[in-house]
Amino acid sequence: MTLLNLPPYSPELNPAELLWWQARDKKLGNQAYKSIPVLERAVSEAWLSLIEQPDFLRSLCLFPWIQAAISN
Numbered sequence: 001m002t003l004l005n006l007p008p009y010s011p012e013l014n015p016a017e018l019l020w021w022q023a024r025d026k027k028l029g030n031q032a033y034k035s036i037p038v039l040e041r042a043v044s045e046a047w048l049s050l051i052e053q054p055d056f057l058r059s060l061c062l063f064p065w066i067q068a069a070i071s072n
Contacts, residue, residue, distance in 0.1 A: 015061035019050060022060065 011017045027046035033039035050057060 012063050012065075015063065015066070018060050019057075022050060023047065 009017065011021075023043070023046040027049065028042055031042070033042060
């Protein structure tokens, strides 16, 4: 096993970064939440809106190297 130092922003290596970007851009950005439970509810709603769009998720996160890894 070899540890690699990845750049701070590397969406091709960590597709979750793109999911958070979408959630912030479409649902969570530019808001102040009154409490942690309110924030948690907003994050849950943003996540549910993303997973209701499997084709969009695939287009956003299924990089060729991931496709190759799951196809083998």
